[in-house]
Amino acid sequence: AQTVTQSQPEMSVQEAETVTLSCTYDTSESDYYLFWYKQPPSRQMILVIRQEAYKQQNATENRFSVNFQKAAKSFSLKISDSQLGDAAMYFCAYRSRAGGGADGLTFGKGTHLIIQP
Amino acid sequence: GAVVSQHPSRVICKSGTSVKIECRSLDFQATTMFWYRQFPKKSLMLMATSNEGSKATYEQGVEKDKFLINHASLTLSTLTVTSAHPEDSSFYICSARTEAYGYTFGSGTRLTVV
Numbered sequence: 384a385q386t387v388t389q390s391q392p393e394m395s396v397q398e399a400e401t402v403t404l405s406c407t408y409d410t411s412e413s414d415y416y417l418f419w420y421k422q423p424p425s426r427q428m429i430l431v432i433r434q435e436a437y438k439q440q441n442a443t444e445n446r447f448s449v450n451f452q453k454a455a456k457s458f459s460l461k462i463s464d465s466q467l468g469d470a471a472m473y474f475c476a477y478r479s480r481a482g483g484g485a486d487g488l489t490f491g492k493g494t495h496l497i498i499q500p
Numbered sequence: 501g502a503v504v505s506q507h508p509s510r511v512i513c514k515s516g517t518s519v520k521i522e523c524r525s526l527d528f529q530a531t532t533m534f535w536y537r538q539f540p541k542k543s544l545m546l547m548a549t550s551n552e553g554s555k556a557t558y559e560q561g562v563e564k565d566k567f568l569i570n571h572a573s574l575t576l577s578t579l580t581v582t583s584a585h586p587e588d589s590s591f592y593i594c595s596a597r598t599e600a601y602g603y604t605f606g607s608g609t610r611l612t613v614v
Contacts (some may be wrong), residue, residue, distance in 0.1 A: 403612045417601075418603075424592075425607070426538075426591065426607065427605065427607050427608070428595075428605035430602060430603070433602065463522075469567065474524065474543065474544065486549075487534040487536070487546040487549055487595070488534075488544075488595075488603060489546070490543045490544045490545075491543060492542065492543045493541075493542075493543055
């Protein structure tokens with residue numbers, strides 16, 4: 384079974400600064416997807432960014448980028464120019480590609496991101 | 501984009517009663533929906549995968565007789581918590597997957613059993 388580990392229960396960053404959230408995972412598969420989700424106080428899960436394991440290029444979405452290290456099984460999220468609206472729980476998630484879409488996501492325990500004004 | 505509507509958002513029920521949570525895909529057909537449970541300040545744990553027209557697949561440790569899942573149409577999946585007890589109190593979230601939008605989540609249901 385796959386596992387996802389987020390070793391930072393809480394992170395704090397000054398507004399406009401850059402913060403990196405770490406995530407490692409364990410799998411015996413070679414083809415899979417990785418995700419970062421944001422869960423604000425409303426509890427609505429919002430997709431931040433997604434990475435396909437077969438792609439070497441790191442995914443980027445505006446101020447959000449990842450550092451995907453497949454050999455090390457590491458998938459960190461970098462948030463640049465942090466904004467107050469970025470404050471939320473951030474979850475790293477894994478999905479096998481083998482299930483053809485029938486597989487649910489395996490989530491890490493989350494990192495609570497605090498933005499200091 | 502794809503929208504998943506989940507109701508109710510909050511429910512309080514008495515111990516021993518059953519509660520039904522609905523999850524609807526509003527502008528797309530979802531052949532597969534996923535049900536998660538989230539304890540306070542904890543991660544989301546996959547409970548079961550709901551397949552339209554067939555039996556749900558439950559994760560290890562999840563009681564299928566306690567958490568009844570029905571996926572009778574391509575736009576509706578329901579989770580019924582039967583004979584609820586205080587330990588069933590939790591936040592339940594559904595999710596559907598589409599090719600175009602990936603995983604779309606409902607807004608969740610906070611269940612409190614008193």
